[in-house]
Amino acid sequence: MLRIGIDVGGTHTDAVLLDGDAVMAETKALTSADVLSGIMEALEAILTDHVGQEDSIEAVMLGTTQFTNAVIERRELSEVAAVRIGMPSGRGLAPKVGWPDDIAACLGDNSYSIRGGHLFDGWPIADLDEAEVAAVIDDLVSKKVEAVCISSAFSPMNPEPEQAVAKRVRAALPTSHITLSHRVGRLGILERENAALLNTSLLHFADRVVTSFVQAVRGRGLNCRFFVSQNDGTLMDAEFARHYPALTFASGPTNSLRGASKLTGLQDAIVVDIGGTTSDIGILQGGFPRESNVVIEVGGVRTNFRMPDLLALGLGGGSIVSDDGAVVGPRSVGHKLVGEGLVFGGETLTATDVVVAAGKAAVGDAGRVAHLDPEVIATATSRITEMLNLGIEKMKPSSDPLPVVLVGGGSVLVTEKLAAASTMLHPEHAGVANAIGAAIAQIGGETERLVSYDQTPREAAIEMVRAEAAEAAVAAGAERATIRVADIEEVAMSYMDGNTTRLRVKVVGEIAGLDRSSDRTAST
Amino acid sequence: MMLGAESLEDLSLGAAFLATGGGGDPYVSYLATREVLEDRGPTELISIDDLDDDAYVVTIGAVGAPSVSLELLPSVDDPEKALLAFEKHVGRTVDAIVSFEIGGGNSLIPLAAASARGVPVVDGDGMGRALPEAQMMTYAIAGVSPTPALALDYAGNVAIFETDSTATYERHIRAMAGAMGGMITAVEHPMTGRQLKHSIVRDTISFSIELGRVLRENRGNAQRIADPLRQAFASSLYGEMFHLYTGKIVDYASSIVGGYDVGQATIESFDRDAPPLTIDIKNEYLVARIGDQVVGSVPDLITVLDYETATPINAERLRYGQRVTVYGIGCPEFYRRPNALAVVEPRCFGFDIDFVPIEELSTHHLDIEG
Numbered sequence: 001m002l003r004i005g006i007d008v009g010g011t012h013t014d015a016v017l018l019d020g021d022a023v024m025a026e027t028k029a030l031t032s033a034d035v036l037s038g039i040m041e042a043l044e045a046i047l048t049d050h051v052g053q054e055d056s057i058e059a060v061m062l063g064t065t066q067f068t069n070a071v072i073e074r075r076e077l078s079e080v081a082a083v084r085i086g087m088p089s090g091r092g093l094a095p096k097v098g099w100p101d102d103i104a105a106c107l108g109d110n111s112y113s114i115r116g117g118h119l120f121d122g123w124p125i126a127d128l129d130e131a132e133v134a135a136v137i138d139d140l141v142s143k144k145v146e147a148v149c150i151s152s153a154f155s156p157m158n159p160e161p162e163q164a165v166a167k168r169v170r171a172a173l174p175t176s177h178i179t180l181s182h183r184v185g186r187l188g189i190l191e192r193e194n195a196a197l198l199n200t201s202l203l204h205f206a207d208r209v210v211t212s213f214v215q216a217v218r219g220r221g222l223n224c225r226f227f228v229s230q231n232d233g234t235l236m237d238a239e240f241a242r243h244y245p246a247l248t249f250a251s252g253p254t255n256s257l258r259g260a261s262k263l264t265g266l267q268d269a270i271v272v273d274i275g276g277t278t279s280d281i282g283i284l285q286g287g288f289p290r291e292s293n294v295v296i297e298v299g300g301v302r303t304n305f306r307m308p309d310l311l312a313l314g315l316g317g318g319s320i321v322s323d324d325g326a327v328v329g330p331r332s333v334g335h336k337l338v339g340e341g342l343v344f345g346g347e348t349l350t351a352t353d354v355v356v357a358a359g360k361a362a363v364g365d366a367g368r369v370a371h372l373d374p375e376v377i378a379t380a381t382s383r384i385t386e387m388l389n390l391g392i393e394k395m396k397p398s399s400d401p402l403p404v405v406l407v408g409g410g411s412v413l414v415t416e417k418l419a420a421a422s423t424m425l426h427p428e429h430a431g432v433a434n435a436i437g438a439a440i441a442q443i444g445g446e447t448e449r450l451v452s453y454d455q456t457p458r459e460a461a462i463e464m465v466r467a468e469a470a471e472a473a474v475a476a477g478a479e480r481a482t483i484r485v486a487d488i489e490e491v492a493m494s495y496m497d498g499n500t501t502r503l504r505v506k507v508v509g510e511i512a513g514l515d516r517s518s519d520r521t522a523s524t
Numbered sequence: 525m526m527l528g529a530e531s532l533e534d535l536s537l538g539a540a541f542l543a544t545g546g547g548g549d550p551y552v553s554y555l556a557t558r559e560v561l562e563d564r565g566p567t568e569l570i571s572i573d574d575l576d577d578d579a580y581v582v583t584i585g586a587v588g589a590p591s592v593s594l595e596l597l598p599s600v601d602d603p604e605k606a607l608l609a610f611e612k613h614v615g616r617t618v619d620a621i622v623s624f625e626i627g628g629g630n631s632l633i634p635l636a637a638a639s640a641r642g643v644p645v646v647d648g649d650g651m652g653r654a655l656p657e658a659q660m661m662t663y664a665i666a667g668v669s670p671t672p673a674l675a676l677d678y679a680g681n682v683a684i685f686e687t688d689s690t691a692t693y694e695r696h697i698r699a700m701a702g703a704m705g706g707m708i709t710a711v712e713h714p715m716t717g718r719q720l721k722h723s724i725v726r727d728t729i730s731f732s733i734e735l736g737r738v739l740r741e742n743r744g745n746a747q748r749i750a751d752p753l754r755q756a757f758a759s760s761l762y763g764e765m766f767h768l769y770t771g772k773i774v775d776y777a778s779s780i781v782g783g784y785d786v787g788q789a790t791i792e793s794f795d796r797d798a799p800p801l802t803i804d805i806k807n808e809y810l811v812a813r814i815g816d817q818v819v820g821s822v823p824d825l826i827t828v829l830d831y832e833t834a835t836p837i838n839a840e841r842l843r844y845g846q847r848v849t850v851y852g853i854g855c856p857e858f859y860r861r862p863n864a865l866a867v868v869e870p871r872c873f874g875f876d877i878d879f880v881p882i883e884e885l886s887t888h889h890l891d892i893e894g
Contacts (some may be wrong), residue, residue, distance in 0.1 A: 089678040089705075092559050092600030119596065119705045120589075124874070154595045188594040190552065281738065283845065288844060300549075309845065313831070393794040394831070394847045398774050492778070492785075493591050 001514075002056050004046065004222075006440025007063040007229075007432075011346060014435040015042035017050060017057075021262070025049060026432045033278040035066055037210055043220060050263075054221040057313040059068075059516050062238075063229035063255045063438040063471055067202050067245045071103070071299040074263055076205035078110035079398050080197055081145045082135060082503030083169075085116035085161045086153035086189070088160050089125055095151070095193055096290040102137040107201050110145060112136045114332045115503065116161045117454030120450070120493075120500065125153055128161060131283020137172045145173065146309030149200040151193040158360035177203035177243075184246060185500055186448045191304035199246035206245035225514070227477065232510055233258045233437070238476030243423065249298055252308045252434055254443075256287040257282045257308060259433030260405040269403045270392055273433075274354050277332040280387065281311040281395045284405075288486065290397070306446070316409035319351040319415045324378035328354075328387065342368050342514050349414055354380040360415040384413055392420035407433040444486070445473025453499035459501060462488065469507045478506060525730070527635060527645075528566040529558045531617040534736030537836075539631035541735055542728070544825050545839035547628020547654035548590025553597060554629070559600045567635045568644040570620070570747075571803055572726050575646055579619040579717035582610065583650065583663070584637045585630035586696055587675070588707035591840065596678060602709045603637035606676040610711040612685055622646040622720060624661055626712065626728040627654025627808075633709070642753065643752055650713070652725035652762070652856040653825050656807045657866065658694040663713045665864050666723035673697070673712035679706035685712075725856045731760050739834060746770065746849035749834040753851070763854015764883055766845035768819050769793070769801040770831060770849045776842050778805065789842050791850065801850060803828070805839045806874065811875050812850060817885075820852035821875070823859035823868040825880040827851050852882045 002024070006015045008031055017025040025272030027045035032038035039062075040430035048052070070076040082095035095111045096104045114136060115126035140148065148169050152161040161181040179200040200298025214226050226342020229251040236244065246432070260271040268288045273280045283290040290310035295305050318337040320327050333340040333348055340346035341494040342353040349372075355361045357369035357377050396402060401422030407430040417424055429436060439491055441495050447469040451461040470483045492499070526606075527535075534549040560668065575581070583602055611617050618641070623634045626649040638645045640815040645734075652662040655836040658664055670693040673685040683700050687693050693712075702710045715723075738756045742749045751769055757765040771793040779788025785807050792800045801819070812819050820826050828837045831847035858864055858883065870878040 086597065088599070088680070090597030090599060093555055095596050097559075098551075098555050121702075121706075123705075125705070154598070189597060200631075374805060390794060395845070396772075397845050398792075493589070493885075 001060045002053065003439045004043070004057060004060045005063070005437070007252060007255055007434040007438050008039065008067070009065055010272050011435070013038040013042045014432040016429070016432050016435040016439055017046045018436070018439050023429045023436070026429055027433070028431060035064070036216055036518040039214055041212070041218070042487060043217065047220075052145050055223070058226045059227060059511065060217055060222060061227045061229065061438040061441065062213060063251045063434060064209075064248060065252055067206065068203055068298065070202060070205055071198055071301070074103055074106050074299070077103070077201040078147055078204040079110070079139060079145075080149050080200045081110035081112070081143075082193070082197060083112045083114065083138055083148060084193065085114055085128070085151065085164060085165060086113045086125060087113050089117070089153060095197065098302065099194075103299055103301060107197060110143065114137075116364055117155075117160045118161075118277055120154065121245040122158065129337045132488045133165060133168055137168055140169065141172050145176065147177040147200045147203055148173075149179050149181070149193070149196045149255070151189060151196055154186050154450065155180070156192075156448050175371055179203070179243075184244065186504070187450065191302050194301050195303040195305055198298065198303065202245040203243065203254060206242050206290040208298045210242050210341030211485050214238060225511070227511070229438045230253055230444055231439060232291075232444055232446065232506065233441060235441045235477070235511070236443065240476045246305070246523060249305055251309055253382050254280065254289050254308050255408060256434040257437065258287070258441060259437030260284065260427070260430070260434070261287050261409050262436055263427035263433060264405050265402070266425075267402055270395060270421070271403050271405045271407060272388065272392070272405065272411070273318050274407040274413055275408050276337055276410060277314070277316040277334045279313040279315045279391065281313065281408070282308050282390050282396060283395055285397070286486070287294045309491060310393055311395050313349070313387060315387050315413070316509045317350070317352045317413060321349045321351060321354055321380050322351070323376070325354070325376035326383060326384045328380055334486075340478065351380070351384060354384070355412055355415060358415060361412040363412065376442065381415060385416060385418065388414065389418050391419060396420065406430065408490060438463055442479035443473050443476050443511055444508050445476055445478065446472070446504065446506045447472060448502065448504040450493070451501055451503050453501055462505065463501050465505045466507065468507045472507045473507050473509050474512075479512035480509070483507050483509035499521065525569045527561075527567040528567050530735050531563040531733055532558050532561065532635075533629055534733045534740060535559050535729065536736065537721065537739050538735030539626055539628055540836040541739065541827055542732060542825065543627030543654040543836070543838070544650070544808045544827050545805060546656065546751060546838070547558060547625065547630065547838075550629040552629070553586070556598050556600045556602075557632040557636040560603070564639045567639045569647050569729060570644045571647055572721055575620060575717040575720065576859075577716065577718040577721070580616065581620045581622055581646065581715055581717060581890055582607075582618050583622050583634070583713045584709065584710050584711050585624050585626040585633050586707055587710045589809030589861075590700040596707055596710075598707070599678065600636070601776050603633050604640035604710040605680060606674060607637050607641055607713050609682050610674045611748070613674060618643060620644050620646050620717075622724065623630065623649040623729065624663065625649055625651045625654055626725070626732055627651065631729065641858055644722065646720065647729045648724040648779070649727040649728045650723065650725065652728055652859070654808055658697070659690045660868050661713070662723045662725055662858050662864070663715065664690045665867060666719070668693070668713050668715045668719050668723060670712050672714060673710060674703065675700050675708040675710050677708055685725060696864045716733060719778045720817060725761070725858055729852070734810045745835060746831045746834045747827050747831070757853055757883065761856050763824070763881070765851055765853045766820070768826070768850040769814070771801065771847075773842060773848060774800065776824050776844050785840060791848060800824070803850070806873050807839065810873050811870055812852065818877055818880065820882050821870045821879055821884050822873060822878065823855040823865070823879070825853040826857060851865060854882050
């Protein structure tokens with residue numbers, strides 16, 4: 001059985017056709033303005049030699065930057081009514097506080113703050129006020145609101161107020177799109193609410209993207225299942241993605257790291273993705289990217305999404321090299337490398353020219369760099385090596401040696417063994433590692449809760465949160481029997497009584513209902 | 525000097541630097557204070573030199589668990605309500621307000637109260653940094669009674685404290701903060717202008733704004749920020765700033781002991797050309813050592829910046845693998861006095877070491893990339 005992985009990036013749309021672990025076809029196309037025609041072009045390219053095998057394709061996995069870009073470019077965002085349950089706390093800090101004006105305006109100015117929510121110890125801040133809820137519902141109905149975001153203080157600990165209000169909204173406005181904050185974000189009400197607001201605002205667009213994608217691929221004769229990449233390196237069913245588009249943010253770099261793991265079989269490694277302008281260095285731990293712990297801004301909005309921890313160096317194939325070779329980057333000719341670089345007939349000395357001049361890569365016309373001073377070449381080469389070594393040293397979790405996996409088009413820049421690496425791997429198909437990462441992923445589910453180990457013993461608490469994460473994974477398309485815990489994070493909370501702990505459990509499982517007889521990717 | 529909403533971003537950034545790992549994320553306090561200043565107008569910031577000796581001054585700020593306020597949002601009118609309730613209790617109006625802790629969000633809350641009530645804020649605070657307990661405040665060290673004091677919760681409920689013992693007050697307000705949702709607004713340490721003149725760490729609000737400006741204008745790699753920061757501290761009431769270390773966190777463990785976030789971080793230099801640095805944490809960064817050698821300790825300031833962005837990092841946000849730069853700064857002179865050291869020296873936090881001023885330790889510093 002075959003799988004297709006597609007990764008839509010800002011510049012390129014990559015696609016691969018996999019038979020188990022084997023790459024049967026791969027392509028790199030330009031991302032089109034409408035995205036879909038670029039996807040179809042990539043799909044066509046990988047199916048050229050496999051016409052007639054459409055029925056053997058069991059699934060198409062799509063990783064896409066469309067939703068991140070919609071937020072950054074303030075496109076395709078629909079109006080959202082925000083309902084926050086937490087009064088009388090937070091008076092004067094309405095939903096969308098602190099947002100840039102332009103994106104706040106895209107979501108309109110319908111927001112409601114009502115009584116309810118909980119304190120850290122489970123005590124109610126206030127009970128839901130029936131009359132207040134009814135007034136909100138009446139207003140939503142009179143304004144014919146189509147998208148509603150509901151958040152509540154301490155909903156990661158007690159989601160009932162969000163659920164109760166959602167039930168009322170659904171009854172009054174059956175066709176409305178609703179996001180509950182405890183389903184998309186982590187602890188921290190503003191950041192979680194922001195994440196939920198962005199998600200709600202993207203629901204209309206997500207509906208259209210998923211529908212047109214599925215229709216187009218079906219139209220090409222593929223009657224298979226469809227999945228979308230999440231930012232933690234797992235998949236969700238395309239139907240599920242209609243409800244959680246914000247979970248796709250930053251899935252590109254994650255897929256690249258996951259693909260590098262797949263291509264090398266390594267669970268713990270450093271992955272260096274070298275492009276035209278930057279090198280992104282990430283860490284694989286247990287086959288998944290190490291996550292960043294800082295507040296993540298998406299289009300200027302503070303969120304607490306899970307994102308891979310990446311170090312971006314200003315070093316790529318198009319990096320401009322100073323005349324004496326001592327300075328490489330961060331200025332770059334970028335995507336104009338073909339045209340401006342010396343070996344491509346241009347006038348600018350770039351990192352790629354240096355590598356070609358050193359005889360370490362066959363790109364463009366080597367004759368055009370034959371005149372370069374060997375000393376300049378040597379200086380620039382050692383500078384490139386030094387930059388990568390230092391970057392890797394910064395990211396390495398400990399002094400223990402780790403293998404380094406090189407992916408991306410600019411990986412030709414690495415001409416000698418890096419001292420920071422135990423071994424260096426240059427896997428085949430590295431240029432499309434992100435599409436491979438999308439294709440091989442499992443279904444994921446994650447739940448974060450605040451629990452008191454005094455009230456609920458640790459084992460029972462973990463089981464409770466695991467069960468919730470497993471339900472999320474099943475809803476996203478996982479087969480229940482295959483679900484296993486991928487990660488448990490426990491953070492003790494200062495000042496709180498009763499051994500209060502922020503407990504996060506991530507689970508992964510195989511895709512439900514797929515024939516796995518030929519699937520050799522199961523045990524990552 | 526009038527402080528408008530536009531000063532608050534720099535003030536919060538500077539306050540996060542001076543928080544030495546504690547004090548919580550000032551972001552929500554920043555948002556709430558900004559709303560008040562935009563709505564009610566700028567706050568007047570006056571020098572301690574211009575304060576009348578007989579003025580009636582109080583401190584105001586949030587007390588409780590920063591991690592709790594991640595979900596329990598403050599209200600923009602909490603500071604005003606707390607002050608009004610306090611004035612009602614003591615039967616008189618307040619002439620001026622002062623911060624008790626410059627490190628973190630409590631640098632901002634006094635501005636909100638002052639703007640709403642139309643009284644000035646005195647430039648300075650009672651710590652010059654962040655510290656975990658009330659008896660460590662300069663006001664308490666100078667013998668100012670913490671009470672009458674008042675705590676206001678999210679719903680406007682009020683508790684009054686009357687005790688002359690700072691230790692009793694600290695114990696009571698901690699318990700009350702827990703019962704009131706984990707985070708309260710406290711009005712405390714009422715005193716005269718004369719008392720404040722003897723106990724304030726002066727000019728820290730204006731210095732924090734200056735520090736924030738330096739951090740903002742030199743945003744980027746921590747190497748770039750070192751010289752401008754050093755210059756800023758050189759012309760302040762703080763001591764000299766030293767680069768202690770640059771590297772990545774290779775070990776970080778913390779646990780909750782007696783309500784405090786107690787832990788230790790180990791930082792290793794990028795190319796391992798120096799032995800690792802360890803930092804002991806009890807809410808704040810308290811003791812830094814390279815091997816067995818102490819290179820900085822409380823009450824001197826130890827602060828950790830993100831290496832790529834030069835953003836100050838709270839202890840609760842430290843994480844394995846982070847790339848950081850660590851600076852040590854001599855504390856304001858007040859804390860070098862014997863009666864102050866008696867309550868803030870390393871032994872008060874359970875470390876069996878003598879306090880040695882950071883400038884006397886400086887010969888041991890390994891100057892790595894900074």
